[in-house]
Amino acid sequence: MTTDQLLRKIKLFNPEYPNKTTGIINGETSGLLNWNDIAYPQMYTLYQTLLANFWKAQEINMQDDIKQWDQLTPTEKDVFLRINTQLASLDSLQTPTMNQVMDYVTDSSFKAIFAVISQQEAVHNESYSYILSSLVPLNEQKERFDQAKDDPIVRKRNQLILEAYEGFREKPNSENLFKLAINSINLEGIYFYAGFAFFYHLARQQKMLKTSTMISYIQRDEMQHAYFIAQFVRILLSENPELNTEENKEYVYQAIGQAVELEKEWAHYILQDIEGIDLLEFEEYVEYLANKRLRQLGFQNLYQEKDNPMPWIQVFSDEMMNETKSDFFEQKSRTYTKVSQSNGFDEL
Ligand code: ZN
Ligand code: ZN
Numbered sequence: 001m002t003t004d005q006l007l008r009k010i011k012l013f014n015p016e017y018p019n020k021t022t023g024i025i026n027g028e029t030s031g032l033l034n035w036n037d038i039a040y041p042q043m044y045t046l047y048q049t050l051l052a053n054f055w056k057a058q059e060i061n062m063q064d065d066i067k068q069w070d071q072l073t074p075t076e077k078d079v080f081l082r083i084n085t086q087l088a089s090l091d092s093l094q095t096p097t098m099n100q101v102m103d104y105v106t107d108s109s110f111k112a113i114f115a116v117i118s119q120q121e122a123v124h125n126e127s128y129s130y131i132l133s134s135l136v137p138l139n140e141q142k143e144r145f146d147q148a149k150d151d152p153i154v155r156k157r158n159q160l161i162l163e164a165y166e167g168f169r170e171k172p173n174s175e176n177l178f179k180l181a182i183n184s185i186n187l188e189g190i191y192f193y194a195g196f197a198f199f200y201h202l203a204r205q206q207k208m209l210k211t212s213t214m215i216s217y218i219q220r221d222e223m224q225h226a227y228f229i230a231q232f233v234r235i236l237l238s239e240n241p242e243l244n245t246e247e248n249k250e251y252v253y254q255a256i257g258q259a260v261e262l263e264k265e266w267a268h269y270i271l272q273d274i275e276g277i278d279l280l281e282f283e284e285y286v287e288y289l290a291n292k293r294l295r296q297l298g299f300q301n302l303y304q305e306k307d308n309p310m311p312w313i314q315v316f317s318d319e320m321m322n323e324t325k326s327d328f329f330e331q332k333s334r335t336y337t338k339v340s341q342s343n344g345f346d347e348l
Contacts, residue, residue, distance in 0.1 A: 003175040003242055007104040021107040024235050025174055033108035040235065043109045046228055050116045053224065055217045057127040062134035065210040069135050072207065075273045080208070081136065083195040083270060085148040087218075088128035090158070090187055095121040097165050101180070104172050113228060120221050127214050153269050157262045160255070161187050174236070178243055181233045182252055186259035189226035189293045190286060192219070194267035197285075197313050201277050204312060230296035252294070253302055260290045260302075285310040 013031045020037045021029035035044050072080065098118035102111045132141045148154055164183035168176040196219055203212035237244045263286050271277050287303035294302055 003178075003240075004173055007172050007174060007177065008106075009103055010106055019108070024105060024107050024110060024232070024239055025177065027106035029106050029108060031108060033112060035109065038109040039107055040109070042231075043113060046224075046231070047109070047113050047116065050113065050120070050221075050224055050228075053120075053217070053221055056123055057130040057214065060210050060214055062131070062210050065131075065208045066134050068207055072202075076202070076207075079198060079270060079274060080202075080211075081132070081140075081144045082147065082151075083198055084128050084131060085144045086151075086154055086270075087192060087195045088125055088145070089148045089154070090161075090191060091121050091125040091128070093158075093161065093165060094118075094184070094187065095125060097180070097184070100169065101177070104177065110232065117225050117228070120225070124218050124221065127218065131211055131214065153266055157191070157266050160258060160262070161191075174240055174243055175248075178233065178236060178248060179251065179255075181229050181236070182255050184229050185226050185233075185293050185297070186256060188222040188229070190256070190259045190263050190289055192222055193286065193289060193313065194263060194270060194282065197267070197277060197282060197310070198271060198274065200313050201274065205276075226293060227296060230293065234298055249299070252297065252299055256290050256293060257302055260286050281309050285313060 008026050010029070011031070014028070015030060017028040017030045019030045019032045019034050021027040021039050024039075035047075038044065069077070095118050098114045098121060102114045102118075105111055105114065129141075132144070136144075161183045164176075164179045168180040196215055199208065199212045199215040202208045237248075264283050267282050267286070268279055271279060271282070284306060285308070288306055288308055291301040291303055291305065294300065
């Protein structure tokens with residue numbers, strides 16, 4: 001199978017094939033999912049972690065933020081709204097893209113995880129609308145969404161992601177799936193962070209804490225998604241050695257490097273009038289993130305190794321992200337018990 005050949009969209013049900021797939025793409029699989037009989041058992045843990053993160057916007061009461069909104073400066077309000085709609089536009093791309101990938105992945109456990117990710121993206125998208133509807137009237141929301149569509153820096157920044165996503169829609173082959181996955185890591189693992197930094201910066205000043213709580217949930221989901229996609233890429237490369245070329249390795253460094261530059265440019269543009277965020281420090285933070293994404297992919301650091309220069313952005317560190325669901329800003333622990341480890345699947 002060459003990397004240029006279109007991926008096979010297999011039938012929903014293929015009784016002649018095993019339930020455990022023979023390949024993540026172009027594999028033979030019955031289409032039935034038994035989580036106890038899957039090719040990569042660690043995916044069950046990942047699936048459970050994603051479900052344990054379950055949250056929805058309406059759980060968060062916006063009253064405190066509504067009261068504080070008018071105490072923000074006009075610049076803070078403007079940046080707040082611009083970032084909100086810009087993040088919403090990224091999540092809007094992600095929901096259908098994760099769904100589309102499901103059609104071509106021939107491992108039912110991966111399909112299920114992509115379905116959960118897609119659902120979470122829909123929740124993220126909704127949460128931005130929920131925040132907006134609490135703070136500004138509909139006509140202003142509409143203007144802000146139009147602003148996100150027209151802003152040249154936003155467009156430039158999203159262009160690479162869009163090209164990769166559209167490329168796969170037009171020509172769903174393994175090469176384009178690989179590129180889509182790398183760009184998805186950029187979107188979820190790098191592009192959100194100038195926006196996150198702004199909301200956490202407000203939170204450090206005890207402003208708009210409900211919004212930041214929501215943002216921290218989104219951040220935790222995104223970190224899990226970027227981690228999952230990195231695992232997906234590693235499996236894709238190991239099962240399909242024809243993808244494991246010098247050219248594709250170069251593509252990873254180049255695409256992540258470009259995302260880093262675009263995120264720095266965006267941060268300078270959007271955060272220039274916000275006092276208290278050191279933009280040079282933020283640049284280092286983006287490089288730190290890029291190194292982390294590369295290492296998750298099994299690649300080398302692209303930038304000098306450094307400790308997290310802005311630990312206050314990393315509300316959920318990679319170390320603690322799988323542990324408890326804690327309401328960081330309100331210091332209230334909310335532990336979900338919907339998913340337990342001892343539910344009869346111990347052998348996993
Ligand atoms: Zn999202
Ligand atoms: Zn995501």
